[in-house]
Amino acid sequence: MPADLSPIDKAKFVAAKRATEFIETGMKVGLGTGSTAAWMVRCLAERIREEGLKVVGVPTSSRTAELARQVGVPITTLDEAKWLDLTIDGADEFDPNLALIKGGGAALLQEKIVATASDQMIVIADAAKEVAQLGAFPLPVEVIPFGWQTTKALIEETLVSLDVMNRDCSLRMNGAKPLITDESNYIIDLHLKRIGNPRQLALVLNQIPGVVENGLFIDICDIVVIGHGDGRVTVRDINQGSERDDFVEFKPSDNIFADME
Numbered sequence: 001m002p003a004d005l006s007p008i009d010k011a012k013f014v015a016a017k018r019a020t021e022f023i024e025t026g027m028k029v030g031l032g033t034g035s036t037a038a039w040m041v042r043c044l045a046e047r048i049r050e051e052g053l054k055v056v057g058v059p060t061s062s063r064t065a066e067l068a069r070q071v072g073v074p075i076t077t078l079d080e081a082k083w084l085d086l087t088i089d090g091a092d093e094f095d096p097n098l099a100l101i102k103g104g105g106a107a108l109l110q111e112k113i114v115a116t117a118s119d120q121m122i123v124i125a126d127a128a129k130e131v132a133q134l135g136a137f138p139l140p141v142e143v144i145p146f147g148w149q150t151t152k153a154l155i156e157e158t159l160v161s162l163d164v165m166n167r168d169c170s171l172r173m174n175g176a177k178p179l180i181t182d183e184s185n186y187i188i189d190l191h192l193k194r195i196g197n198p199r200q201l202a203l204v205l206n207q208i209p210g211v212v213e214n215g216l217f218i219d220i221c222d223i224v225v226i227g228h229g230d231g232r233v234t235v236r237d238i239n240q241g242s243e244r245d246d247f248v249e250f251k252p253s254d255n256i257f258a259d260m261e
C-alpha cells in the first residue's frame with residue numbers, strides 16, 4: 001500500500017469508507033466516478049470479500065466499470081437494474097443546500113442519470129470541496145460535437161443575463177484533441193467564479209440546443225460524508241437537519257491497498 005497517503009487522500013479514503021456503511025445486502029448501488037469514488041469501490045469490494053455482502057453496482061463511467069471488475073464488485077447496467085437504492089459519488093463542490101458541481105472527471109451525464117434513478121444519493125468528499133457558494137470550480141457542460149462552437153457561443157450569450165461573476169468558457173482538451181466523454185460528446189467548462197442562482201442556471205443551460213447536460217446537481221443529493229485528513233468524518237443529512245462526527249480507523253494493513261502501487 002502507499003504507506004504515506006497524503007492528508008487529502010486520507011480524507012477521501014475515510015469519507016469513502018464511512019459511506020459504504022450505508023450499503024446493505026441486497027441493494028442496487030450507483031458507483032460514482034473520480035478518485036474519491038474509486039476508494040469507495042475498493043471499500044465496497046472489501047465488504048463483499050469480508051462480510052459476504054450481496055450487492056450489484058451500476059457504474060457511472062467506463063473507468064469505474066473497469067475498476068469494479070478488477071476488484072470484484074458485481075456490476076450491471078442501469079437498464080437492467082432500472083432503479084437503485086443508493087448512489088455514492090464524489091463532487092467537485094457542494095454548498096450548504098447540497099447543490100453540487102460535478103463533472104471534473106467528465107462523467108457528469110451518466111452520473112446525473114444514475115443519481116436521479118436512485119432513492120438516495122450520498123456525496124463523499126474531502127473538506128476542501130465545501131463552499132458557501134458554487135462557482136469557483138469551472139462548471140462542466142456536456143455538448144454534442146456537432147456545431148460545438150455555436151453551442152459555446154450560445155452558452156456565453158445566455159450567461160450575459162444570468163447571475164454569474166465571469167463568463168469565460170473553454171473546450172476541455174485531452175492533449176491536442178478535444179476530450180471525448182463516454183457518450184462521445186465534448187465538455188465545455190464554464191469559468192463562472194460565482195453562481196448566484198444554480199437552479200436557474202441549470203434549467204437555462206439545458207434549454208440550449210447542443211447542450212446534453214450540465215454538471216449542476218440540484219435537489220439530488222441527500223447526505224454528504226466529509227472526510228478530514230486526521231481520520232475524522234462528518235456525516236451531514238440535509239433532510240434530517242443532522243450532523244455527526246465519527247472516526248474511521250485507518251489501517252495501513254487494509255487489504256484494499258494490496259494491489260495498489
Ligand code: 5RP
Nearest residue numbers: 034035036090103104105107
Ligand atoms: C467526475 C466527478 C467526480 O465525482 C468529481 O470530479 C470529484 O472527483 P474526485 O473525487 O477525484 O475529487 O464529478 O465526473
